[in-house]
Amino acid sequence: MHIVSGEMTVGEGVYEALRHDIIFGQLSPSDKLKLDNLKSAYNASVATIREALNRLVTEGFVVTEGQRGFFVAPISGPELREIADLRILLECHALRLSFEAGDTEWEAEIIAAHHKLSRMEQRMQSGDHSEKETWKRYDWGFHQALISACGSRELLTLHGTIFDKYLRYQMRTLTFRGEAAAAEHRALLNYAMERDIENAQAVLRVHIEGGVEHSLAQENL
Amino acid sequence: MHIVSGEMTVGEGVYEALRHDIIFGQLSPSDKLKLDNLKSAYNASVATIREALNRLVTEGFVVTEGQRGFFVAPISGPELREIADLRILLECHALRLSFEAGDTEWEAEIIAAHHKLSRMEQRMQSGDHSEKETWKRYDWGFHQALISACGSRELLTLHGTIFDKYLRYQMRTLTFRGEAAAAEHRALLNYAMERDIENAQAVLRVHIEGGVEHSLAQENL
DNA sequence: ATTCTTGATATAATCGATTTTTAATAATAG
DNA sequence: CTATTATTAAAAATCGATTATATCAAGAAT
Numbered sequence: 001m002h003i004v005s006g007e008m009t010v011g012e013g014v015y016e017a018l019r020h021d022i023i024f025g026q027l028s029p030s031d032k033l034k035l036d037n038l039k040s041a042y043n044a045s046v047a048t049i050r051e052a053l054n055r056l057v058t059e060g061f062v063v064t065e066g067q068r069g070f071f072v073a074p075i076s077g078p079e080l081r082e083i084a085d086l087r088i089l090l091e092c093h094a095l096r097l098s099f100e101a102g103d104t105e106w107e108a109e110i111i112a113a114h115h116k117l118s119r120m121e122q123r124m125q126s127g128d129h130s131e132k133e134t135w136k137r138y139d140w141g142f143h144q145a146l147i148s149a150c151g152s153r154e155l156l157t158l159h160g161t162i163f164d165k166y167l168r169y170q171m172r173t174l175t176f177r178g179e180a181a182a183a184e185h186r187a188l189l190n191y192a193m194e195r196d197i198e199n200a201q202a203v204l205r206v207h208i209e210g211g212v213e214h215s216l217a218q219e220n221l
Numbered sequence: 222m223h224i225v226s227g228e229m230t231v232g233e234g235v236y237e238a239l240r241h242d243i244i245f246g247q248l249s250p251s252d253k254l255k256l257d258n259l260k261s262a263y264n265a266s267v268a269t270i271r272e273a274l275n276r277l278v279t280e281g282f283v284v285t286e287g288q289r290g291f292f293v294a295p296i297s298g299p300e301l302r303e304i305a306d307l308r309i310l311l312e313c314h315a316l317r318l319s320f321e322a323g324d325t326e327w328e329a330e331i332i333a334a335h336h337k338l339s340r341m342e343q344r345m346q347s348g349d350h351s352e353k354e355t356w357k358r359y360d361w362g363f364h365q366a367l368i369s370a371c372g373s374r375e376l377l378t379l380h381g382t383i384f385d386k387y388l389r390y391q392m393r394t395l396t397f398r399g400e401a402a403a404a405e406h407r408a409l410l411n412y413a414m415e416r417d418i419e420n421a422q423a424v425l426r427v428h429i430e431g432g433v434e435h436s437l438a439q440e441n442l
Numbered sequence: 443a444t445t446c447t448t449g450a451t452a453t454a455a456t457c458g459a460t461t462t463t464t465a466a467t468a469a470t471a472g
Numbered sequence: 473c474t475a476t477t478a479t480t481a482a483a484a485a486t487c488g489a490t491t492a493t494a495t496c497a498a499g500a501a502t
Contacts, residue, residue, distance in 0.1 A: 009288065009454095011456080012287070034483080044456080044457090045457045045458065046457090046458080047455095047457070047458085048455080050272055050485080051455090052275075054232075056279075057276060059279045066228060066233060067462085067464065068464075068465095069483075069484055070484095079375065082376060085373065086375055093310050152306065152307075153303065154307055155303060155306070155307060158307065158379075230485065231485075232485070232486080255453080267454090268456090268486070269485080269486060271455080272486095287493095288492080289454080289493090289494070
């Protein structure tokens, strides 16, 4: 999950916008990314568009095959499972490191993040799905806060990319998984406060796998 | 570790060459990557160079900051430890999946890869350091073969990138760690044949951490 | 002597044009 | 009618020029 800050070059702005639009579904899996269309849509020249697309290629959101242009990366059920597996692996590891190092500031941070998320979840549960993107930002905020004390910038960066790949699948469903998901978030918060890593990891695994099954039940990938 | 195959666009060729030169040290950490110099050195126009550099930015081999151009990513002792930690995490996980799924073909593959590597290690041990790059390619070949049956393309791709980041540090030392490293490779091969994942993971951890300490002993990062 | 301001130079970022390649369509042969 | 080849149009990749920004050096002010 990228948070935009400060002044950006045109190229960076195009990169962030394209990335956002792929993750949140405005650009669909396997869509051909025609340079002339993108030029108009993102208000930059073709060469600048290509720079942004090249960044997205190594990140895995765009695929290219010499001379045939760029395509939004495809999606599939098996890939979702692989990404979820990686997310579990990285996030469980980061949780352990974070629980070991986390201090009072970190506790306050995750309480605040959870508060925002649970407010959003209440709204989703009451039937208001109008701010789906905000909901997912708070979801990210909570998970990121949980692992923020892990002490490894490389791990956090990598986790962020994997999280976004997982999020792309999540954004395809129109529904909230319900009280089960909210309960899992609450459990994660409580185990964090208690520094109970074994139970936290177990809940996280259930949580992510629940999201996978929910996605796969909604569409045939 | 990227293996070059088939026809490439100029842009792809520049990307591979730059990537190679960063990993193998021809372009030093924190070097300013001046576009006019690269234009001559890599025989492509500035815009094409920029495309390749953008790919390397999201991959972490190059850093950029708004109007100031591109730099080879810096190195540091803490970062090496983080990368090693990630390599251990990913490779141990992939080993487990591979041991569960590996068949006779996979066994033959790792035996062949180990043979090549041990031949190279014999040469290093006899004092011949002339083919350091080949040695590292065989090292990669062996580790990659060990995890090749893990069944996750995402995991293999990710592991490959992390391996290359780790390799960049390894290439800075001029020396072979010695019989200890060779023995660890042999142990990995034997545990793979026996599908002994616990011992294999333990040896792998020792192996990678040995490489980290060897690197840190050689230079003050 | 130090700091700030201004202008010149170097360089990065972006642009649009040109070249190269691919894809689509039409013509021809079997 | 189908398959192959040739032609044309569309699009991708690369190029070099232009615009925008950073850096550096010199002069002025304190």
